Amino acid sequence: MIGARRLFFMFLSPLGERLGEGVRRPLTLPLPLAGERSLKALCCVLLLLFTLPALAVEPSEILPDPALETRAREIGRALRCVVCQNQSIDDSSAEVARDMRRAVRERLTAGDSDGDVFAYMVARYGDYVLLKPPFKAGTLILWLGAPFLLLVAGAALLLAARRRRHTPIAAPKPLDEEERRRLDALLKG
């Protein structure tokens, strides 16, 4: 279901096809085949090829320990499926995502802490795998840009308000010709 989310707002079929690519499983065609059997097999293969599995985490992957499984799910939601478009390994049905989910569960079963698992994944795939980018020099603007903007704008507004408090309120703008005419008309009734 990789293209799905994207198609959500996008509606762009040429891209939609490209986005679907991540889903299709790597396939080895069972060749050589002969006769009617081969045709049937080919049909099955074709069906598989174009299947968009709706499932991400599958029942067979679930850890028997619910506490450990909950941790695995939480970690899974924060890790990016590296071949997908902005999808976590928990949401993705790509082969790579499945392998990564298994790896997470293996590490957890082996007794790793959550931090260890993230470190393990970053060591393999780089910072790219983290859906929440680490706070470092390269992501300074990303993390602090908006709060900085808020602070600067807030400070400027407060300063302006303080300055304004010290200046006497200016007399209201005098009425222009037309407004005076309308006022007169109104007052005369």
Add this chain to the structure above:
Amino acid sequence: MIPELGHFSLILALAVALVQGTLPLVGASRGDLRLMALGRTAALTQAFLVLLAFGALTQAYVTSDFSVLNVVDNSHSAKPLLYKISGVWGNHEGSMLLWALILALFGAAVAVFGNNLPDTLRSRVLAIQALIGVGFLAFLLFTSNPFQRVFPAPPDGNGLNPLLQDPGLAFHPPLLYLGYVGFSVTYAFAVAALLEGRVDAAWARWVRPWALAAWCFLTLGIALGSWWAYYILGWGGFWFWDPVENASLMPWLAGTALLHSAIVVEKRDALKSWTVLLALLAFSLSLLGTFLVRSGVLTSVHAFAQDPARGMFILAFLLFVTGGGLALYAWRAPQLQGGGLFQPVSREGALILNNLLLCTLAATVLLGTLYPLFLDLLTGNKVSVGPPFFNATFVPLCAPLFAALCVGPFLGWKRAELWPALMRLRVALVVSLAAIVVAMTMIDSRSTLAALAFGFGVWLIVGSLASLTDRVRSGTLRTLPRSTLGMVIAHASLGVVVLGSVATSSWNTELMHTMKPGDRIDFAGYSVQLERMDEVRGPNYIAERATLAVSVGGKPYTVLQPERRLFTVQRRQVAETAIQTNGLRDFYATLGEGNPQQGWVIRLYLNPLAPWIWLGAALCALGGFVSLSDRRLRIGAPSRKPALQPAE
């Protein structure tokens, strides 16, 4: 023949738009009434021509005219009629044509409903609107012609992407575009005001209904898309912080800020240049969203090169519209004199805080969406920005916004006291604190943040309704202005959305199980039995359908029938979830892969308060529409000069 007529009327529309975009501007600056009057006629003609073109393309889709390339690529004779029609905008060319159509219709609406506008302002607004139209019509004609023929015509088409064959999604793009494009009117008003060098209460009163209408449609469009994602994607999520979603959220945030700052201009003659800037930004962000989505920049930098003509065109247009607007702003805005003075603690102050926070939110989304692109372009480093980032940055910023939201309406204009306002909100404060305690003790003791967010949801609802208590007590509720009623509805509905999203994302229950027909499992107090698996035939798909009988305490409760559909033309499978709702929670079931030997994977979810997300969003838009029907806006703003008597 008909496609050629469509193509031809599109070319004519471009010519008319060119006239409409230039002559009335000249007329406005020279005071030539004849040239100014041209704007109105041209706007109506342009709308008629684009409507003709759109009709021609729709005709090609409905009759499955496979000599038109666009129809071949996106339609199929076996498709149900609804999806043949929605297929018109379910592709790049068609959706751009829809964009141009809505743009032209908005222009015509200004021409028809703009009687109370001064001649110069109206002709300038129509001209700017037409210049935007020129951009889109030229884009269509030169890079994305929907009427391209193909010879020889193939016997049948390739069909529409199955994911788009859904009633919810059929109406999602028109609504979203009504929102995006609606902000073109406020943009045109802002540019016209800068050209005139005059922004006053009357201007704000003319702009506000357009901004409000655009905002309502955008709200509905986003909600519809989110609802679609919820029931079609099959894992119960409703918002994914995907760049294409963010592209629609940014104009929404800027538009919301604009709605609020326009009130200050209207009532107090202050914040003028800021409001004009917001009007420019709201439409620029709409265009940016279009650019990001259409050009494929977001998918990967390489997709941009795949169709450089289109990407470059929209980029150039975006730079022209945004850059041109901002340049004009930098030149003219200093002439806009701010009027009313006020203290920091006042209605104006609260609305400024609202604008400050909403703009920071929009900036957060913008940074999160574009930063990975820029980092990749500049340094080659790849970084992912996903939901955890936005949960850590966007969501905390909502807290002060929500906290202040209920207080603002209790503050008077110019100068106010905080303490009396808070005293009038004491009931709301107590109720929301109680809600936090209840959430902590009875629902989930682990997630303090979820409980806190839940409390904010209750605060928004009770705090917004609290502003009605005086009216209820004095029995004057019926004389409440509709704009105030709309505000209360919209503010309270935000609380409904918050409650729904917090509850469904924090306190849902999930079960995944492999089942064979006859198997039974217990799930959160329900007993679920897979009764049978059927093969079903739809108009253009074959489906596997599971029948799940749900019972409580031995009594049958409901039957859920999730499906997996295989669309035969595209050979793609799509899951069709089954949802039973009682208004307070969704019972949600999906069918996964499987076979008779090993069984099928069934996923079950209980999503508490999930329907409230879309109920809240619909109420929010309703609040906007109620406000739009306010007497003040219907009657029209006071004119700047005495009405001219029509010549005998």
